[in-house]
Amino acid sequence: MPAKIPATVVTGFLGSGKTTMIRHLLDHANGRRIALVINEFGETGVDGDLLQGCCAPGDIIELSNGCICCTVADDFLPTMEKLLARPEPFDHIVIETSGLALPQPLVRAFAWPGIATRVTVDGVVTVVDGKAVAEGRFAEDEEAIQAQRAADASLDHDSPLAELFEDQLACADMIVLNKTDLLDAAEAEAVAARLSAEARPGARILRAHKGALPLDVLLGINAAAESDMATRSAPHHDAEDDDHDHDEFESFALDLPEVADIPALTARLRAAIATHDILRLKGFVAVAGKPLRLTVQAAGPRIETYFDRPWGTAPRVSRLVVIGEAGLDRAAIEAAIRG
Structure with a gap:
């Protein structure tokens, strides 16, 4: 029998840097033909656009009909x-999951007939x-939780973000501790110890x-x-329990006109992120007078912008995807970003 095609599942929380890592991997593929399957949370995705040009036409498939771990039979297997x-x-096949996906159901799907x-x-x-992680954003202190329960049994102590993490x-077979440039040596050691x-x-x-990271390390x-x-x-988490409720999260796409002042846009985004x-x-913005598309990536208060490629014949449409826990005030967020 011919050898099986290897597939790598890339998972990680929202804003961890999955797409950036995959782009680096594809840019250094050294002639290897790699297919890419991308899963976005919500109906509108931008990661596929971020990775265009790294693969041959048709070698990127974007799934945006829901979380891949919840649509295995309907979307992933046919793909x-x-x-x-x-x-x-x-x-090789590389699969980038949504930041809200459980990897376990997806991995189990590889044992399906066919x-x-x-x-x-x-x-x-x-x-x-x-x-x-160094800031404790996904950590749960068990002693503190027990103390809270003792003080007020009505509190909901389970964090869906912490459980996803x-x-x-x-x-994971490999954990990539990313964004180490934002950590000092002691912080990096502490985070690595916790992950271990x-x-x-x-x-x-x-x-x-x-x-x-080198391709031969990741693959x-x-x-x-x-x-x-x-x-x-x-x-x-029960190993046989595939229930995974995304009602705690929501996303929407926001279309914007061209912007003239990038720092002003960044300031509005930072304020909206903090307030809401x-x-x-994440997404793309058309900047007045610039032939290149401005990519916007934000995770928490950290915002990164860079020009990635010419618009070419594509419409100069600015589009940002906003993801948060349920209850986002869409009208207020849109007003804050538009300014």
């Missing part, structure tokens, strides 16, 4: 079957925002700046993860 039906096989004999999960790579760590304590046995932890793990699910569940507790904001 894999289409990729496998190509006359020339790919050397793809089990043709594809294997080479490895699960979880990308972590090192600065966020735990599940993504628990499934929470990771599954044998998981490697690598440090990176903007996800810049070729040979984990066959779909055959080793027993060790890939967080303590709070936006988890993630």
Whole structure:
């Protein structure tokens, strides 16, 4: 039988740097033919546009009909079957999950008839925002939780963000501690130690700046993860329980006119993120007088902007995707960003 095509699942919380890492990987593919499957939370995605030009036309498939871990049968499996039906096989398949996805149901899907004999999960790579973890944004102090429960039993102590983070760590063969340029040496050591304590046995932890790791490090793990699910569940999560409720989160797309002042836009975005507790904001902006498209990436209070490529014949339409916990005030956020 021909060798199975290896597939790498890239997961990680919102804004951890998954797309940036994948772009670096594809830019240094050295002739290897890599297919890319991208899953966005909500109906409007921009990650596919961010990665255009890194793969051959048709080698990028974007799934935007819901979280990939909840639409395995409807979206993911048919997509894999289409990729496998190509006359020339790919050397590798890379799957970028939504920041809100549980990787476990997706990995289990590789054992389904139809793809089990043709594809294997080479490895699960979880990308972590090192600065966020250093700030304790996804950490739960068990003693503090118990104290709160004792004081007020009506409080809801379960954080969906923390549980997602735990599940993504628990499934990983490799954890990329990203954004290390934002940490000093002591902070980086502390975050690495915490990740090591929470990771599954044998998981490697690598440090990176903007996800810049060699292709031969990220690919070729040979984990066959779909055959080793027993060790890939967080303590709070039943390994056979695929229930995953996204009602705690919502997203929407915001179309904007051209902007003339990038610093002013950045200031408005920063204020909107702080006021409305936006988890993630990303997209493209047309800047007056500039032929290049401005990419906007924001995770928490940190905002990155850079010109990525000419608009060419594409419409100069500014579009930002806003992601947060349920209850976002869309009208107020739009007014704040428009200024």
